[in-house]
Amino acid sequence: MKLVRVVFITGLVCLSTFLSAQKTPKKATKASGSATSAANGKIVYMQSCLPCHQQDGGGVQNMNPPLIKTTYVLGDKDRLIKILLNGFNEDVEINGDTYSNAMPSFAHLTNQQIADVLTFVRNNFGNKAPSVTVADVNKLRPGK
């Protein structure tokens, strides 16, 4: 219940940030960098993530966890990057549901691709969270 509330509040905060961001005119400089990253990330998502997490990021009941407004996706960047680098093979509990499929490592992706796909996921499916940069990934896996 607590988790639900945290997720909900996080969602609300994100939503209001998103709405206020919508009102201001687009700034070309920094926004376009993360927009490109997200666009490239979509390509990676379609190839590597969609088969399990699905087109809408909603996952699959009992098996593949949703990527919509969860603390895994919106929270700590390092934890999220590590899930892609190392894979994830333990029960995930989100809002009382558990998801049990093993996620393989996606270490074959470049650091740029990992930054791109995580930026895409953190800014789609109703999510709004800061971009993941190559520097963020480099910190955990230097030079790929």
Add this chain to the structure above:
Amino acid sequence: MKTKFIFSSFLPLIAVAGLAWYGAKYNSSTSIAFTPDADNAGLKLPDGFGALKAADNLGRARHIAVTQSGDVYVKLNRAVNGNGILFLHDGNGDGKMDDTQGFGNYPGTGMYIKNGYLYASSNNDVYRYKLDANQKVVNPAEPEHIVTGLINRRQHESKSVVLDNDGNIYVNIGAYSNSCQEQERTKGSMGRKGCPILDSAGGIWQFKADKLNQTYGSGTRYATGLRNVVGLDWNQQNNQLFVMQHGRDQLHDLFPDLYTVQQSAIYPAECMYALKKGDNAGWPYIYYDQDQHKKILAPEYGGDGKKEGPSGIIDPAAAYPGHMAPNAILFYTGNMFPERYKNGAFIAFHGSWNRAPEPQAGFFVVFQPFKDGKPFGKWEVFADGFAGSEANVVSGRAEHRPSGLAQGPDGSLYVSDDNKGTIYRIVYNRK
């Protein structure tokens, strides 16, 4: 004269009352005392059939069992208020369950009634509960442990059960893997030599139905090479175990040079197997291609989509399009439905996820005609519309997902849904 007249006018009433009493006691009547929902519970059915929602919003309703008086036991995959099993009773005979009781605090899938016991399974163990003359559980708080300590490594964890007529119980122990790769679900990773998973999973195990506290050592690996079976039933006509396998996932994702996205969406087949003791259905070494009609060597073991697998592997009894996830099979032995359904199989397809980005499929109940204990002729969709809309089918975001099947004493077909927890009752109402 007058008394005679009165008596004779009462005669039909007495006869009707007598028949009603007979019917209530033995449930041999096939007349329907209730009306299907106006929209047939949202289902599309063949002419003459109707449906109603006997219960709704129960939770993750997996397999179900119906008693001789029409009460329903439901196994939940996630306990609700500490109850993993629900007992549903229809007090006023309108077809709607109006009394719900719960017990058994463990999640799971298996639910089956045989020889005075209700059998239930968690994802590790098999339990049974003694039933009274009305098939009500005598002591819900104290089940007997029939089998304990079965492998549960999360993937394919459900332990479905069915009994034969010789005192044995059959338990599915699903493989905790997609295709026994050295690195699970990892692109290009090859298969483990002599797949060790098969020692303790990836098959059907046979145990004694009335012996307590059995473990792997006391059971027999009845059939192997079955990736994951959720639906299984005992065919009474030829006294044989039939199972439905969930076929492997991700041919394209794991071997993109060998399979297109489109091929990966429809292959391999979801297979029905008629099993004999000692049979090997071939997982992870082969999969069945329903268009080539061949057992194809898996890419993890050197296959290229065309090479056939090794010998000694049985053929499926029937094959269905890929990834539709058959979660239940039921041989229909009732008298309510038209004759052609008798001894045929109903199959509940839970619906796919592994077809993305291609459209998903399934989310329906299929009828497979049988003749002399073997599939005979093409399968057909019997009950559709569980998903709520065509768009929900395509996206996989179905409102309801068929998961369990059971036959009522009057010949009604019950279907459970593990998404919203609806129990459907399908009846035939044409004379």
